[in-house]
């Protein structure tokens with residue numbers, strides 16, 4: 001399998017409202033490698049959400065294409081598209097989007113609907129994932145019985161349910177207070193460092209983006225600049241200590257300043 005999980009080629013998206021055309025994405029070329037943690041920043045209206053929605057196959061481009069694990073998603077229709085959305089992409093929303101009448105476990109199980117697993121297997125997987133995000137013992141709680149940070153951790157567990165190729169998150173800490181923001185950020189960092197999960201987050205928070213590996217800034221639907229965040233330096237240090245090998249599993253051992261809450265698993 002290619003090292004490139006997601007690739008856009010000449011991606012453009014225009015919206016026409018009252019005879020006026022807005023170019024939300026303008027010939028955007030982007031590559032996300034397996035195991036990367038990328039933050040996308042940019043002012044309001046710069047095209048961040050449009051880009052993420054197209055990457056998640058929730059919306060279609062006006063021109064150009066998106067390759068997900070080398071598959072041109074533009075060519076997919078109906079059930080094929082649904083399957084790729086379910087199996088290859090884990091999406092995390094700013095406002096969690098949990099179903100209020102289902103408990104945490106049921107919300108996670110719902111993501112596995114239509115998979116080959118039995119009811120029992122889905123339930124076991126949901127418990128395992130909730131443990132991984134530090135919510136053991138909270139499986140039967142409904143969203144209204146959990147804090148905002150806990151709800152977002154349930155949403156992250158749900159996004160991981162089908163072991164996706166990439167987690168896409170649109171402002172995942174945007175609705176959280178400082179403490180919960182730190183917990184959710186550390187959880188995402190740990191998933192990336194310890195399990196090699198590929199993560200792309202949109203954020204306008206400098207502190208959050210600063211912890212990422214790669215920081216991409218959008219302006220006017222194009223990439224304006226690219227830089228490195230703290231995680232790039234940390235990974236280099238892990239690799240140096242591990243003898244030059246950079247891989248998800250080898251990163252689990254060295255101590256990191258971000259050990260909550262995945263270590264409770």
Ligand code: ADP
Nearest residue numbers: 015017022024043044045046047048049050051
């Ligand atoms: P961001 O997430 O960076 O704030 P968006 O991707 O939401 O930016 O929007 C990019 C541009 O596209 C903005 O000018 C926005 O007004 C416009 N836009 C987004 N969605 C629509 C839509 N459904 N219809 C018309 N214009 C849209």
Ligand code: MG
Nearest residue numbers: 045048049050
């Ligand atoms: Mg947005």
